[in-house]
Amino acid sequence: MRATRTSFSILAAATLLAGVSFALACRLTGLPYFAAADSRSAWDQIFGSASAGLSRDLYEIADRYFHKGVGHHEERAFEDPFQRLGEVVAPHRHEHLSADAGVLEIMPWLSLATSVDPGNIEAYQVAAYWLKTAGHLDEAAELLKKALVDNPDDYRLRMELALLAAARDERDSAAAELDRALNLWPGKLDPADEEARIDLARALHYRALIHQLDGEYSAALPLLKRELEVFPDRGGIEAEIEAIQNNSVEREQLENKWHLLQRDKRELQCEDHHHDHHHDDHHH
Amino acid sequence: MTAVLVLAGVVWREMLRKKDLYVLALLLVALTLLLLTVDTFGAKNVSRYLLDLGLLLIWLLSIVLAVTFTARQIPEEEKRGTVFPLLAKPVSRWQLILGKWLGCWTASVSATILFFVFLLAVVYLRGGEVDGLALIQCAALYAVLLGVIAAITLALSARMTYGAAATTSFVLQGAVFMLVPRIPTLVGYEQGLRRSALMVLYYLLPHYELFDMRRRLVHEWGAIPWSAFGLIVVYGIVLTAFFLLLGWAAYRRKLFRRGEAL
Amino acid sequence: MPFPIEVESLKADFKVGGERVSALKGVSFRVEEGSVVGFLGPNGAGKTTSIHILLGFVDFTGGAARLFGEDVRRQSARSRIGYLPEHPESYRFLRGEELLRMSGRLFGIKGKELRNRVEGVLERVGMQSAARRFIGTYSRGMMQRIGVAQALINDPDLLILDEPTGGLDPVGRLAMRDIIAELKQDGKTVFFSSHELSEVERVCDRVILLRAGEKVAEGGIDELVAPGESLEQYFIEQVCASGGRAVQ
Numbered sequence: 001m002r003a004t005r006t007s008f009s010i011l012a013a014a015t016l017l018a019g020v021s022f023a024l025a026c027r028l029t030g031l032p033y034f035a036a037a038d039s040r041s042a043w044d045q046i047f048g049s050a051s052a053g054l055s056r057d058l059y060e061i062a063d064r065y066f067h068k069g070v071g072h073h074e075e076r077a078f079e080d081p082f083q084r085l086g087e088v089v090a091p092h093r094h095e096h097l098s099a100d101a102g103v104l105e106i107m108p109w110l111s112l113a114t115s116v117d118p119g120n121i122e123a124y125q126v127a128a129y130w131l132k133t134a135g136h137l138d139e140a141a142e143l144l145k146k147a148l149v150d151n152p153d154d155y156r157l158r159m160e161l162a163l164l165a166a167a168r169d170e171r172d173s174a175a176a177e178l179d180r181a182l183n184l185w186p187g188k189l190d191p192a193d194e195e196a197r198i199d200l201a202r203a204l205h206y207r208a209l210i211h212q213l214d215g216e217y218s219a220a221l222p223l224l225k226r227e228l229e230v231f232p233d234r235g236g237i238e239a240e241i242e243a244i245q246n247n248s249v250e251r252e253q254l255e256n257k258w259h260l261l262q263r264d265k266r267e268l269q270c271e272d273h274h275h276d277h278h279h280d281d282h283h284h
Numbered sequence: 285m286t287a288v289l290v291l292a293g294v295v296w297r298e299m300l301r302k303k304d305l306y307v308l309a310l311l312l313v314a315l316t317l318l319l320l321t322v323d324t325f326g327a328k329n330v331s332r333y334l335l336d337l338g339l340l341l342i343w344l345l346s347i348v349l350a351v352t353f354t355a356r357q358i359p360e361e362e363k364r365g366t367v368f369p370l371l372a373k374p375v376s377r378w379q380l381i382l383g384k385w386l387g388c389w390t391a392s393v394s395a396t397i398l399f400f401v402f403l404l405a406v407v408y409l410r411g412g413e414v415d416g417l418a419l420i421q422c423a424a425l426y427a428v429l430l431g432v433i434a435a436i437t438l439a440l441s442a443r444m445t446y447g448a449a450a451t452t453s454f455v456l457q458g459a460v461f462m463l464v465p466r467i468p469t470l471v472g473y474e475q476g477l478r479r480s481a482l483m484v485l486y487y488l489l490p491h492y493e494l495f496d497m498r499r500r501l502v503h504e505w506g507a508i509p510w511s512a513f514g515l516i517v518v519y520g521i522v523l524t525a526f527f528l529l530l531g532w533a534a535y536r537r538k539l540f541r542r543g544e545a546l
Numbered sequence: 547m548p549f550p551i552e553v554e555s556l557k558a559d560f561k562v563g564g565e566r567v568s569a570l571k572g573v574s575f576r577v578e579e580g581s582v583v584g585f586l587g588p589n590g591a592g593k594t595t596s597i598h599i600l601l602g603f604v605d606f607t608g609g610a611a612r613l614f615g616e617d618v619r620r621q622s623a624r625s626r627i628g629y630l631p632e633h634p635e636s637y638r639f640l641r642g643e644e645l646l647r648m649s650g651r652l653f654g655i656k657g658k659e660l661r662n663r664v665e666g667v668l669e670r671v672g673m674q675s676a677a678r679r680f681i682g683t684y685s686r687g688m689m690q691r692i693g694v695a696q697a698l699i700n701d702p703d704l705l706i707l708d709e710p711t712g713g714l715d716p717v718g719r720l721a722m723r724d725i726i727a728e729l730k731q732d733g734k735t736v737f738f739s740s741h742e743l744s745e746v747e748r749v750c751d752r753v754i755l756l757r758a759g760e761k762v763a764e765g766g767i768d769e770l771v772a773p774g775e776s777l778e779q780y781f782i783e784q785v786c787a788s789g790g791r792a793v794q
Contacts (some may be wrong), residue, residue, distance in 0.1 A: 065332065069503035077472035082491050086465070088512045089425075089497055091505045102504070104324070105332035111323040127325050139326030290651045294637060301639040365635045369696060372601045372629035372706075373652045374621045539560065540603055 055117030062109035062126070070094035099133040106130065118150035121157065128160045132167055132264065140164055155184035159203055166261045171210055178207040201230045205237075206261060212254050217244045287375045288383040295387025299353060305395055308345045312399055315341055316406055331412025336502045338403040342396060343426070343498070347457060350392040350430050354437040355450035357384045362540050363446075381438065381532045385524075388434045393427045417507040422497035425513070428520035429495035433457060435524045436490075439531030442538065457492075465493040490523050548615030550704040550735040551577035551600060557608030558595050558759075569595040571759040572609065577737050579703075582730050584746035585739040587756035588785050593739045594632075596756070597708055601629055613704065625653065628702035632709040634693030638682030642673055642692050645681060646699055653700040667695040671725070687718045694725060705729060707738035711745050723749055743778045753777070757785055 047054075064071050070091055076083065097103040106126075113123040124147040131140035141164055147157050158181035165173035181203050189196040204227040211220035221244055228237045243249045299305055316338055324330040358380075361367040370380065400423060404414060436456065441449035467486040471479055494516045497508065507513075558570040570592045577583050587593050598604040599611055602618050616623040636645055643664055650660045668674045671691040676684065681692065690713070697705060710726075711719045719742070726736055726749050740746050746753060747767060755763040762784050763770055771780045 065503070068505065069499040074466075074469045075472060076468035078468055080468075082486075082494070083468060085512060085515065086491070086493050088508050089494055089516070090499050091503070102332070104327035104330055107324040107327045107330055108322045108333040111325055115323070131325060131327065134327075136326060143325050286654060287652055290648055294640070294648060297644070298637070298639050364637075365631055365633065366637060368601070368603065368631040369629055369634065369636075369649075369693070370652075371603060372624060372627065372631075373649065373700075374625045375652055376621050537605065540598075 051117045055113045055120045058109050058113035058116060059120065059123050062106040062113065065106045065109060066097050067094035068097065103130050104134055121151060121154055125156060125160055132164055137164065137168060153184055153187055155181040155187050156199065158184060159199060163264050167264065169262065171213065175207065175210045178203050182207065197230050201227050209254065209257055212249060213258060220244060287379045288386060291380060291383025292387035292390065295384060296391050299391040304349060304353060308349055312341055312345055316403065329411030331407045331410040332502055334410060335407050335412060339498045342399045342403060346392055346396040346430060347433060349395055350388065350433050351437050351453045352450055354388040354434045355441045355453060356446045357388065358441045359446040367540060377536050378532050381528060381535060385434055385438050385528055389431045392430045392434060414501065415504060415506055418501050421507050421513055422501045425495040425497055425516060428517055429492060432490060432520055432523045435527035439527045439534060442531045442535040460489050460492050464489050464491055494519065549576045550579055550614055551737055552612045555609035556606055556611055558599060559607045568759055573761050575754050575761060575764055577735060579735055580733050581751045582726060582736045582749055584750040584753040585737060586753055586781060591756040592759045593756055597706060597739060600706065626703045628697035628700060628705045630693050630697045630707045630710055632712055634689055636681045636692060638680065640681055641678055642681060643677040645692060646695055649696040649699045655700065663699055667698045670698065671695045686713055690714060690718065704735045704737065709740055710738055711740065711742050719745060743781055747777045755784055
């Protein structure tokens with residue numbers, strides 16, 4: 001009986017203490033005791049920005065996988081036999097995976113990254129790119145459709161769909177997606193952001209290309225001029241504008257550009273600056 | 285030598301008849317099967333992540349098994365009082381230490397091999413492949429590492445209770461795994477006494493990273509040269525011998541207390 | 547012929563909680579071959595310390611201790627002895643016969659000889675039917691009997707028993723008395739400590755009495771205990787008195 005009374009006393013004291021702590025915490029943070037209903041998912045409400053952080057970590061793992069398990073180089077204050085032996089055991093000079101050499105092994109990590117944070121567009125982009133490059137076009141399309149459900153207003157996904165359509169030689173679909181991308185730009189990104197400006201320039205250029213392939217040179221011209229406004233130093237664009245104005249556009253050049261677009265050989269920026277001549281090429 | 289083998293045999297029977305091993309095995313199976321459900325965006329024969337995470341799980345679970353199992357051996361003998369009839373026979377304390385270590389080590393390694401076999405079966409069924417030679421080296425180095433960990437834990441348990449020995453061992457293993465490989469980088473940011481302390485730790489603590497071939501195995505970098513392999517094995521044997529000697533030195537003059545009272 | 551147990555001016559000092567404690571202050575005694583000797587004394591007299599020194603669990607700080615002429619610190623000194631601790635415990639995950647096989651192998655016994663020995667001791671202690679059961683399922687009495695069995699597995703010439711009848715019911719105590727009597731008939735030496743003085747009176751030839759780390763009496767029960775007096779009365783007298791009867 002005494003033990004039961006003691007337990008109840010402890011429980012009552014603990015409950016009171018918890019209540020006082022909660023009230024004090026609310027008071028100190030300025031929150032109302034009962035917040036208005038939040039429309040975010042339960043996961044988001046509990047984990048909030050931790051999701052974004054975790055998603056970035058998972059993306060980092062995918063990046064490490066891409067570099068065959070080698071992470072970013074860390075500067076060391078000294079070298080000794082333990083480290084030299086350690087370098088024999090654990091690879092420290094990275095190589096890149098490729099479409100025909102295991103690059104799809106990064107997919108589970110990208111999948112996890114997007115599950116944890118469906119707003120991680122970069123993860124979707126990289127996944128779609130490699131699926132496409134490895135010849136899994138249907139899977140890439142499926143992935144991008146799924147990404148659009150959570151990110152309907154992100155122009156980058158539309159651009160990826162455009163490139164996918166190009167890979168399938170579906171010019172009309174590619175054109176439609178590029179139009180959507182241009183309408184949505186810059187989305188959540190800052191229009192002054194370097195990456196956003198590069199994307200804008202690419203979208204304008206690709207759309208202009210398709211206009212020209214369809215013989216719609218007058219529709220291509222304003223797009224190229226807008227691209228020149230974004231990057232005034234690009235002499236190549238000036239030459240293209242001039243060619244259109246002079247009716248001297250070479251069809252073969254346009255076809256070559258279209259084939260390049262279909263192959264989508266984007267230059268990958270390797271973030272590890274510690275390169276040496278032993279590692280594989282970056283460009284695919 | 286007979287005494288050592290007999291004592292090791294008792295340890296084996298204990299491992300097979302207690303639940304620890306089966307709980308960990310079930311955990312490995314459950315978590316590995318869970319990993320199979322990860323979406324790979326439709327890509328087929330993707331198995332590297334399975335091997336990577338599976339090996340990590342095996343490492344963790346094997347270390348848990350090695351530490352918890354080894355940490356309890358000597359304290360339990362004293363707590364139960366079974367150490368008295370044991371040492372009343374022509375069995376020395378050194379043979380007791382060695383026999384316990386041998387049993388714990390071989391039992392942990394055998395469990396680990398079973399875990400490996402299970403994981404490899406899953407990876408192969410998923411369409412993955414593993415370099416045979418690299419796999420053998422990876423498993424062998426890991427076995428040597430388990431020997432070191434068992435020896436450290438046994439040395440701690442020679443003078444500590446089971447709980448204290450297990451906890452201290454876990455903290456030590458965690459510190460060695462996470463801190464030691466990073467010291468060459470950390471030292472660059474420190475000066476004076478802290479720098480010196482880090483350097484002392486670097487050369488005092490074992491270097492477990494030398495026994496870790498997982499990255500090499502998962503990302504298909506192939507086997508390491510046999511000279512390096514041999515050197516690392518010798519290093520592991522020296523470490524094991526050192527900690528066993530330490531354990532014996534701690535144990536040889538210990539007064540036994542039966543349970544809580546002399 | 548060396549004595550099974552020979553102790554000369556044995557001293558044992560320990561540090562307990564920072565303080566130096568003299569557990570044995572120069573104890574001397576001998577146990578003759580084929581005798582059954584009771585080792586008596588109140589709690590803290592030094593009985594367990596003495597037994598632990600004989601078994602090599604604890605080192606001594608002065609004097610000498612020998613088993614069959616060999617220094618007790620040598621591993622080989624324990625090859626001819628069997629030991630039953632107080633409240634014997636064993637590996638609960640082993641079966642009874644596994645424990646006995648393990649014990650036998652530690653003495654270097656193997657093969658057919660080991661099998662025969664195991665069967666023999668199981669029969670002697672009446673544990674044949676329980677041999678295949680796990681020790682964790684044994685009762686207190688069964689634990690005691692399997693403890694005796696493992697002490698007998700090497701057919702020892704000297705048996706050291708620490709409170710062999712402690713916690714046993716009257717039937718158990720009778721069984722233990724019978725085992726001791728059989729051992730004596732076989733010419734074995736039995737040396738045991740006990741608080742059950744009525745049991746000691748029944749089976750022992752001689753007793754050794756310790757008090758506060760010193761020997762206060764040694765001799766045959768008939769020699770020490772006056773007619774009409776019980777061993778218990780004698781014990782209390784010796785333990786409580788400031789003096790005591792002359793050592794025999």
